Amino acid sequence: MRQQKKKNNITRQCIASILGGVLLLGSFATFASAQALADAVGTRRAQLEAELQQLEDEIAGFQAVVTKKQGEAASLERDIDILDAQIKKTKLQIQSLQTLINKLTFEISNKEASIEDIGGTISKQKKSLAASLRQLREYDDLSIVEVMLSNDQLSDFFTDIDSIDVVQEAVQNQFLDLRSFREEEQDLKEQFIAERKEQADARALVLLEKAGLEEKENERQTILRETRGVESLYKQYAANKQQSAATIRSQLFLLQGSPAISFEEAVRHAELASKKTGIRVAFLLGLIEQESRIGANIGQCNLPEDPPKYKWDQIMKPSRDIGPYKEITSSLGLDPSLMPLSCPQAGGWGGAMGPAQFIPSTWKLYIDRLAKTTGHNPPNPWEPSDAFMASALFLTDLGADTVAGEREAAGRYYAGYRWAGAAGSAYSNQVLERAYKYQQQIDFLNSL
Numbered sequence: 001m002r003q004q005k006k007k008n009n010i011t012r013q014c015i016a017s018i019l020g021g022v023l024l025l026g027s028f029a030t031f032a033s034a035q036a037l038a039d040a041v042g043t044r045r046a047q048l049e050a051e052l053q054q055l056e057d058e059i060a061g062f063q064a065v066v067t068k069k070q071g072e073a074a075s076l077e078r079d080i081d082i083l084d085a086q087i088k089k090t091k092l093q094i095q096s097l098q099t100l101i102n103k104l105t106f107e108i109s110n111k112e113a114s115i116e117d118i119g120g121t122i123s124k125q126k127k128s129l130a131a132s133l134r135q136l137r138e139y140d141d142l143s144i145v146e147v148m149l150s151n152d153q154l155s156d157f158f159t160d161i162d163s164i165d166v167v168q169e170a171v172q173n174q175f176l177d178l179r180s181f182r183e184e185e186q187d188l189k190e191q192f193i194a195e196r197k198e199q200a201d202a203r204a205l206v207l208l209e210k211a212g213l214e215e216k217e218n219e220r221q222t223i224l225r226e227t228r229g230v231e232s233l234y235k236q237y238a239a240n241k242q243q244s245a246a247t248i249r250s251q252l253f254l255l256q257g258s259p260a261i262s263f264e265e266a267v268r269h270a271e272l273a274s275k276k277t278g279i280r281v282a283f284l285l286g287l288i289e290q291e292s293r294i295g296a297n298i299g300q301c302n303l304p305e306d307p308p309k310y311k312w313d314q315i316m317k318p319s320r321d322i323g324p325y326k327e328i329t330s331s332l333g334l335d336p337s338l339m340p341l342s343c344p345q346a347g348g349w350g351g352a353m354g355p356a357q358f359i360p361s362t363w364k365l366y367i368d369r370l371a372k373t374t375g376h377n378p379p380n381p382w383e384p385s386d387a388f389m390a391s392a393l394f395l396t397d398l399g400a401d402t403v404a405g406e407r408e409a410a411g412r413y414y415a416g417y418r419w420a421g422a423a424g425s426a427y428s429n430q431v432l433e434r435a436y437k438y439q440q441q442i443d444f445l446n447s448l
Contacts, residue, residue: 044106048099048102048103052096052099052100052422055092055095055096055099059096059425062085066089069081069082070436075234076223076229076230079234080220080224087216087217090212090213093422093426096422096425097202097203099422100202100421100422104198104199111188111191111192111195115185118181118184118188122181125177125178125181129174129175198423201345201414201423202422202426205426205427208290209426209430248444249263249264249445251263253265253266254292254293255288255384255387258355258382258387263441266384267285267442269388270282270288272388272389273388274392276373277389277392277401279392279395280403281438282435283395283400283410283431284388284392284395285435286431286433286434286435287391287395287413288356288387288391289434291355291356291391301340301343301344302337302339304337311337312325312337312341312351315341315343315350315351316349316351320359321349321351322360325360327364328353328360328378328381332380339353354380354382355382356381356388356390358381358390362394363381366379369393370393394413395409395410406428407428407432408420410427410432411427411428412424413427414427414428
């Protein structure tokens with residue numbers, strides 16, 4: 001009889017523990033889906049998205065003005081109108097990026113809370129499951145003979161066996177629930193890291209936008225001061241502003257992860273890539289410069305004096321880039337510990353290489369095509385000519401071999417599927433502004 005009581009007590013404890021776990025899950029689900037919280041989060045998210053959309057529409061309007069004016073004959077009025085539109089557009093882009101940063105801050109905060117809640121639930125669920133398993137183990141320690149002898153009737157024995165099956169099935173369900181929560185926690189963590197990186201990228205773009213805004217405002221003030229609003233004086237000013245061919249050819253074209261080269265050399269690399277791919281020379285120059293400026297803003301890692309946490313085997317995503325990076329450096333006879341790489345941003349991964357800022361796994365996808373196109377086998381991501389060609393091939397795949405496709409391709413080069421968002425749009429606009437200036441310099445050189 002004592003054995004029967006012990007067995008029944010164990011069974012009741014198992015079921016109570018499992019029910020406790022089920023109730024725990026139910027209470028979490030109720031908390032996570034509380035209507036008031038969901039409504040508040042949804043409302044705030046919708047407000048930020050509406051702000052972003054309005055800003056993007058206004059930016060597009062000023063971009064249309066700039067594009068239209070650039071097609072007109074040069075004049076004081078035209079160039080001041082272009083600068084005015086660019087200044088207003090840049091201010092809106094800064095505001096748009098700040099709104100994006102606010103939205104990401106909001107999303108990151110929510111995910112932090114969700115990750116913490118799920119982590120607590122997983123911890124409690126593991127304790128509940130451990131208790132259930134310990135209690136089942138106690139039941140399993142009773143031999144089949146002891147169970148049979150503890151029942152007055154054979155029917156009671158089979159009823160107990162059925163109860164054990166129910167308890168075991170419930171424990172199995174707990175395992176499945178626990179796995180599901182772990183997967184959800186991992187998904188949230190990956191989203192959290194991605195949003196932190198996007199936030200860091202947006203802040204880097206804000207710095208570039210502010211520098212560009214200051215440059216445009218200074219240029220506008222200089223034009224009005226030098227010309228006093230007189231067209232004839234502006235023509236003289238514009239003529240003086242055109243640099244000599246020797247000055248343009250000798251000016252440095254800064255690169256990320258490689259020594260600076262002359263503008264003339266950069267143009268040669270871009271022209272060769274253009275002949276092979278159809279990518280516009282000025283557009284390619286604008287994109288490479290943009291990548292180098294962003295790379296300079298986020299710094300470099302894997303430098304000789306860097307501590308271990310900034311070295312290549314710590315900053316790259318292990319499952320994606322460490323293997324390809326070792327293969328790339330080995331094939332080139334380079335020391336993997338000495339090559340400059342981009343740093344991780346906001347909990348994400350670094351490891352982008354050279355002027356075009358390719359991560360190793362992406363560079364590896366283009367090695368065969370680069371070798372056929374350049375004759376360099378293996379190609380070197382830190383070599384400017386290979387970097388220019390790699391960017392051109394990638395941009396071709398993104399649809400930039402036509403002027404109409406350049407804006408979207410630039411956005412996709414930087415932001416992937418988020419290319420139409422505030423960060424992708426700002427990046428594209430900055431690339432196209434640089435391309436416009438380079439096109440003017442190239443046209444001037446070609447006119448000589």
